Amino acid sequence: MPDKRVIVITGIRGYWGKRLARRLARDGDLHLIGLDAKPAPEQVEGVNFIQADLGNPSLAALLAAEGVDTVCHLDFVPGRRPTPAAFNHNVVGAIKLLGACARAGVNRVIIKSSSAVYGACPQNPAFLSEDHPLVGNMRLGTIRDLVEIETFCQNFTRQAPDARVTILRFAHIIGPTVNSPMAQFLRDKFAPVLLGFDPMMQLIHEDDVLEAFAHAIVNAPPGIYNIAAGDLHPLWRVTALAGKVPLPIFHPLAYTAFRQGRHMPIHPDYLRYPCVADTTAMTERLDFSPQFSAHDAILALAGQPAETPETAEPE
Amino acid sequence: MSDEDDLMTDDALNSPNADLNGATETAHPDPDTAGAPEEAGSDGPAFDGTDPKIRRQLIDELDRLIERIEAMTPGYVPPPFSPRRLLKLLDENAGRFSPRKRLGVLKRLRSAINEDYLDLDTWKGMWYMVNYSLEYQGDIIKRRLTGEYETDEWGMDWEVLEVMRPFLDFLFNTYWRVETSGIEATPEDGPVLLVANHAGRSPWEGVMLSAAFLNHHPTERLVRSLYPTRFAPFPFISTMLNKIGHAVGTEDNARRLLAQAELVAVYPDGYAPSRHKVPPFGWAEIIQLALETGATIVPTAITGTEQTYTALGEASLTTRLTGRPHPLLSSRSPWFGMLSMFPPPTKWFIDLAEPISTADKEAGEETIADLVEFIQVSLADQLQFRRREGRLLR
Numbered sequence: 001m002p003d004k005r006v007i008v009i010t011g012i013r014g015y016w017g018k019r020l021a022r023r024l025a026r027d028g029d030l031h032l033i034g035l036d037a038k039p040a041p042e043q044v045e046g047v048n049f050i051q052a053d054l055g056n057p058s059l060a061a062l063l064a065a066e067g068v069d070t071v072c073h074l075d076f077v078p079g080r081r082p083t084p085a086a087f088n089h090n091v092v093g094a095i096k097l098l099g100a101c102a103r104a105g106v107n108r109v110i111i112k113s114s115s116a117v118y119g120a121c122p123q124n125p126a127f128l129s130e131d132h133p134l135v136g137n138m139r140l141g142t143i144r145d146l147v148e149i150e151t152f153c154q155n156f157t158r159q160a161p162d163a164r165v166t167i168l169r170f171a172h173i174i175g176p177t178v179n180s181p182m183a184q185f186l187r188d189k190f191a192p193v194l195l196g197f198d199p200m201m202q203l204i205h206e207d208d209v210l211e212a213f214a215h216a217i218v219n220a221p222p223g224i225y226n227i228a229a230g231d232l233h234p235l236w237r238v239t240a241l242a243g244k245v246p247l248p249i250f251h252p253l254a255y256t257a258f259r260q261g262r263h264m265p266i267h268p269d270y271l272r273y274p275c276v277a278d279t280t281a282m283t284e285r286l287d288f289s290p291q292f293s294a295h296d297a298i299l300a301l302a303g304q305p306a307e308t309p310e311t312a313e314p315e
Numbered sequence: 316m317s318d319e320d321d322l323m324t325d326d327a328l329n330s331p332n333a334d335l336n337g338a339t340e341t342a343h344p345d346p347d348t349a350g351a352p353e354e355a356g357s358d359g360p361a362f363d364g365t366d367p368k369i370r371r372q373l374i375d376e377l378d379r380l381i382e383r384i385e386a387m388t389p390g391y392v393p394p395p396f397s398p399r400r401l402l403k404l405l406d407e408n409a410g411r412f413s414p415r416k417r418l419g420v421l422k423r424l425r426s427a428i429n430e431d432y433l434d435l436d437t438w439k440g441m442w443y444m445v446n447y448s449l450e451y452q453g454d455i456i457k458r459r460l461t462g463e464y465e466t467d468e469w470g471m472d473w474e475v476l477e478v479m480r481p482f483l484d485f486l487f488n489t490y491w492r493v494e495t496s497g498i499e500a501t502p503e504d505g506p507v508l509l510v511a512n513h514a515g516r517s518p519w520e521g522v523m524l525s526a527a528f529l530n531h532h533p534t535e536r537l538v539r540s541l542y543p544t545r546f547a548p549f550p551f552i553s554t555m556l557n558k559i560g561h562a563v564g565t566e567d568n569a570r571r572l573l574a575q576a577e578l579v580a581v582y583p584d585g586y587a588p589s590r591h592k593v594p595p596f597g598w599a600e601i602i603q604l605a606l607e608t609g610a611t612i613v614p615t616a617i618t619g620t621e622q623t624y625t626a627l628g629e630a631s632l633t634t635r636l637t638g639r640p641h642p643l644l645s646s647r648s649p650w651f652g653m654l655s656m657f658p659p660p661t662k663w664f665i666d667l668a669e670p671i672s673t674a675d676k677e678a679g680e681e682t683i684a685d686l687v688e689f690i691q692v693s694l695a696d697q698l699q700f701r702r703r704e705g706r707l708l709r
Binding site: 122123124125126127129194195196197198199200232233234237251272273 | 466468469470472544545547548549550551552553554557558562563565566567568571
């Protein structure tokens with residue numbers, strides 16, 4: 001029996017699954033298993049692939065048999081609209097996974113979430129701590145699913161105190177290859193901003209997302225952590241650093257543009273009101289510091305145009 | 316949603332202002348004949364004491380501010396004007412209304428066009444203003460692309476403050492002729508909590524507090540006023556307030572600012588009681604916060620601001636168009652929000668009482684009650700003193 005800890009990465013076919021697998025395989029001291037419902041088109045080195053749907057009733061047995069220590073749940077399909085199919089895949093999948101992990105006695109589950117779940121409200125404090133209520137806009141698919149998953153996790157940990165769930169809420173993820181809404185926004189030809197609004201923006205580099213996971217696998221007390229780069233910049237400065245000329249539009253028009261899906265990858269609320277998370281827990285309890293500042297992350301994004309991103313899959 | 320509707324009305328259908336210097340080719344019309352204050356059916360309070368000379372000065376000062384900004388953005392030429400393009404622009408914006416409401420608004424606009432003061436220059440001015448605002452933001456940032464600018468984590472931007480400084484000084488010294496007392500006694504560092512009353516409805520009182528400290532305090536301490544969350548959905552207001560150092564009025568923000576040893580100004584009585592039954596920040600919470608963070612409490616009495624706002628024209632057009640009483644929009648400046656709530660030039664007084672140190676006090680119920688009473692009495696005394704001096708216009 002090898003001494004290596006067994007880590008399962010769900011959603012191994014996706015952008016984040018692949019990248020995390022490569023990052024963890026680099027260290028060489030973990031036994032990695034990738035899980036996905038469909039077969040992986042390419043094998044990642046050092047990762048055993050198991051094709052299994054999260055709803056599979058024998059998942060618990062599988063996890064127990066492999067002696068899984070930690071599960072990194074990256075099987076999430078973002079979407080603009082909340083659809084039943086997305087709910088099934090994301091939320092129900094997560095619920096089933098957590099149930100299976102509890103039955104199999106998995107040590108810990110790490111879930112990738114987003115600070116967007118706090119919602120961008122006019123009455124937000126300047127720094128949102130982890131216990132702030134989640135009032136993200138439930139009409140957005142990704143947010144709705146994440147809020148549902150997080151709410152379930154909170155109830156779950158209350159009922160099963162042995163279950164150790166770590167939720168990482170990432171700020172807007174940007175970088176040379178990732179295709180998140182914020183990255184799309186900054187790469188787009190037009191950078192539409194709302195006339196008269198200039199909220200502070202919080203970002204994190206894509207590599208730091210992987211580092212945060214790696215760090216959490218090694219040593220993280222369970223709980224919820226906001227993960228973001230330490231420096232904050234107003235939206236206008238972010239667009240300026242990305243080399244974009246911002247295009248101010250009258251704010252009601254922005255909502256219309258978003259509904260019609262034109263040039264507005266982010267919901268205008270996040271370009272209007274602050275949604276900045278407090279990272280004290282990240283530095284003190286999780287003991288993690290991102291390598292890239294937001295400033296450098298923007299420059300990294302701008303330095304490589306996205307004509308050929310590594311993958312075209314959204315975060 | 317109704318907030319957005321309100322704003323739609325503001326921005327899409329500006330009230331006329333015959334003082335408006337739209338394109339540069341029109342001359343300054345005589346301000347005395349421009350829109351007499353006592354408009355028939357005006358819903359705004361008649362500011363019978365307004366000196367046309369002061370209004371003229373204000374408009375001149377705004378002109379100078381615009382000129383300064385224009386100097387920074389040379390070569391701005393608005394797109395060619397035509398009534399049809401303007402109406403199209405308005406129509407696009409009015410498209411957010413339901414068709415019935417839109418029809419009502421346009422009908423009323425049509426009947427208002429017959430009025431005297433809605434002349435071609437005014438329309439041209441509106442056109443210039445809307446386009447200039449769009450361009451203005453783009454230009455200022457283009458300039459700042461070369462030199463990186465810094466803001467602190469709260470969004471405060473020293474450059475913006477410097478640009479606004481002459482205008483703030485004008486407001487402070489000439490327009491409102493603010494008299495202050497007790498500013499020098501405020502501690503130079505450490506957390507300080509200014510507990511102020513808020514007679515008027517506008518955020519300008521907080522801005523004048525900032526100006527007062529910049530002008531009269533030995534270390535020019537930055538005053539971080541907490542403004543109510545209801546300002547946040549409007550464009551320009553919250554952005555501008557953040558850039559000069561203010562923050563949204565939530566307890567978390569107050570706590571964090573005090574923990575960072577900043578000078579925070581709060582208004583426990585809230586704004587005009589008509590909208591908020593319960594002010595967002597009760598007296599007890601404020602005093603408790605001060606005790607917990609060890610902040611020095613300074614009761615601050617602001618008087619002279621009781622007049623609600625209308626200054627640069629009449630409110631009647633927007634009222635007629637929307638059927639609702641509405642604060643006036645200033646069509647003169649790119650900064651819609653701040654100037655739409657422009658109080659008239661009465662004389663203001665900002666009196667700071669003796670700072671109360673909380674270092675030696677326990678955070679108990681009795682202490683809180685005592686302090687609340689003490690501060691309220693102190694404020695009431697100061698307010699009465701000023702009022703008895705009879706300097707107010709109403």
